[in-house]
Amino acid sequence: MTITEKNINNFAIISLQGILNASSAPKLKSHFEQSPEGVSVVIDLEKVEFIDSSGLGVLVGIARKKKASSAVLKLANLNDRVKKVFEITQAYTLFDIYDDVTAAAIE
Amino acid sequence: MKTIIITKKSDYTWLRDIFPGLHPLLIPLCNKPFIEYLIDFSILVGSSGLRIISDGVISDVENFCEHGSQWGVEISYANILPSESLSKVLEKNSRFCSGERIMIISGLLFIHYNKRSDYRSFFASLPPGEIFGCSNGNLSLTGVPSELGKQETPPLLSPVVLDCIGQYYELSNEILHHRLADYVLPGYSNEAECFIGRNVVLQKSVTVIKPIIIGNNVQIFTGSVIGPGAIIGSNVIVDRESTVSESIVMDNTFIGEQLEVDKKIAAGNLLIDPESGYSLTMEDPHLLSGIKSKGISGSPFQRVTHGLTAAWMIMLLLLPYLLLKPFLKLSGCWKTEKIVYHSMKHGKKISLNRVSIEKQSILASIAVFLSLDRFTWLFWVLNGHLAIIGCSPVSVSQGIQIINNNTAGYRPGVFSYSEAEDWPQNTFDSDIVDHYYAVHSNLIKDIFLTQKALFNRIHHEDKI
Structure with missing residues (x-):
């Protein structure tokens, strides 16, 4: 999985590309462990080809940590495959989900 | 123009108690799912895209509507949180809304329309804001109006909020008795006020009194009387010498022999009196029962x-x-x-x-x-x-x-x-x-x- 990062309006925009499963989830987790906790983040999931329960687990963990440090985690651009998993697991109730990265990166 | 349909779980708690497992946007009104009326209306208004938004599970609606190719309109889906306001919903769907005029249908709002009327220019000319609103639903517009093609006389536009079983029954009856010609309804119709679906078997000496609507895969046995005012869903069996009048029989229901169903809603083994809202669960499968459909418990x-x-x-x-x-x-x-x-x-x-x-x-x-x-x-x-x-x-x-x-x-x-x-x-x-x-x-x-x-x-x- 490829992780790219840029900044818009004091939000860190993390774009993920590839598969977010048990083998790639630790990479995303360690990426966030290395970044400052108080920074709000938008994760762009447009190019995520597959996400499983481990991937969802990491996203839930990141959301919790951000909430604890008074920052926010927003998700944007969920493609149909990712949306399906969020729908099945009803994980959408845990996240702020936007259809556009720029709109998500507004305080 | 684009359309956003927002349904929140709080809009349909009454429905979930009566028809568990049936998404409110899929409840049949004269055998046509509710969402299809909304899609038809949004197409008449001139929408090129439609987004269905809910704070609950919408996979059933997604499976039914898919991407909208059946209607020639692009349909997409999004989830929101129950507490989110309309402005937040629009913000979260800003890519979908970008620069377009948006018609927002919120709540379980049914809109009476006429398939022959022109709503496109009328809606294009309306100012932004609420067109109709009440505590359980509203219809509103955003974006800049166009002066082109402004109509002197507004076309038929009459909203109804579905907030109880009685309202659902009344609305179904109103469509059946007075507005059949206004909508595109399922089934073939060789004569007025009579719509019959595919694979319908009417045995000898069955009496049919119009208006009626019958769905697909229905068997009506000898000596039964269907109508007036009967709405029979798909996969229904009406056993011999029974009468169904001024009633709605939901999909996958068996009506036993020599029964008289009048001014009721029959859904599986549940018999509902729409006027009082009381329901009766039948224990005897020979009287009234559900017809089993495919389960979800794996192969x-x-x-x-x-x-x-x-x-x-x-x-x-x-x-x-x-x-x-x-x-x-x-x-x-x-x-x-x-x-x-x-x-x-x-x-x-x-x-x-x-x-x-x-x-x-x-x-x-x-x-x-x-x-x-x-x-x-x-x-x-x-x-x-x-x-x-x-x-x-x-x-x-x-x-x-x-x-x-x-x-x-x-x-x-x-x-x-x-x-x-x-x-x-x-x-x-x-x-x-x-x-x-x-x-x-x-x-x-x-x-x-x-x-x-x-x-x-x-x-x-x-x-x-």
Whole structure:
């Protein structure tokens, strides 16, 4: 999985590309462990080809940590495959989900 | 122009009590799902795209509408949180809305329209803001109006909020008796006020009194009288010499012989009086019953394998259970609590003993090691109420909040997927894992995860 990062309006925009499963989830987790906790983040999931329960687990963990440090985690651009998993697991109730990265990166 | 349809769970609590498992946007109005009326209307208004937004499960609606190719309009879906305001919803869907005029239909709002009227120019010229609004639903517009093609006389536009079963019945009746010509309705119609679906068998001496609507795969037996004002859904059997008038018979319903159904709604074995809202559950399947549709409990081979595994485990654990349980019970390490759970079989409930074993002795550790606390649950696998591995069962008192019985995600098991994946129990995270595997599981995964669950339980904390 490829992780790219840029900044818009004091939000860190993390774009993920590839598969977010048990083998790639630790990479995303360690990426966030290395970044400052108080920074709000938008994760762009447009190019995520597959996400499983481990991937969802990491996203839930990141959301919790951000909430604890008074920052926010927003998700944007969920493609149909990712949306399906969020729908099945009803994980959408845990996240702020936007259809556009720029709109998500507004305080 | 684009359309956003927002339905929140709070808009349709009344409906879920009466028709559990049926998404409100899919409730049939004269055998046409509610959402189809909204799609037709948004097309008449000139929408090129439609987004269906909900704070609940919308997979059933998505499966039905798909991407909208059936109507020639692009349909997409999004989820919101229950507390979110309209401005927040628009912000979250800003890419969809970008620069376009948006018509927003919020709540369970039905809009009477006429398929022959021109709504396009009328809606284009309306100023932004609320067109119609009440506590349970509204119709509003955003964006800049166009002066082109402004109409002097507004076309028919009459909204109705569906907020109780009586309203649903009245609306269905109004369409059937007065507005059949206004909508495109399913079925063929050689004469006015009579719509009949595919594969409908009317046996000899059946009397049909217009207006009526009959769905697909319907059998009406000898001597029955259908109508006036009968709306019969698909996969319905009306047995001999019965009468259905001024009533709605929902899909997959059997009406027994020599029955008179007048001014009622029949749905499976439920008979509802729309005027008072009272409902009656019929216990006698010869009077009124549901016709079984395909279940969600996995393939037959998967179910048989679960059953065989349960039988094998029962044989293996019977002796240790009989020997250890009395001893542990006497020593106070074995505590039971009877809890009623939702079964895998739709609408059924099961009463299970939730056992907690305190690992205070070697015998207690052996009991935990052998998962004897779940021993009695194994019998429920044999009659199909539980799977060997699945979601954690949801208790009736807890309601079905997270796990919805209209999704394919609820398959309660003796052991849960979250136990297999070693997630903390009874948290939202464990529900996510349970749902994920309940939908994505197969036989191989089930076998592997059952072993994993058993292994994890051995290494778990002191008390199970």
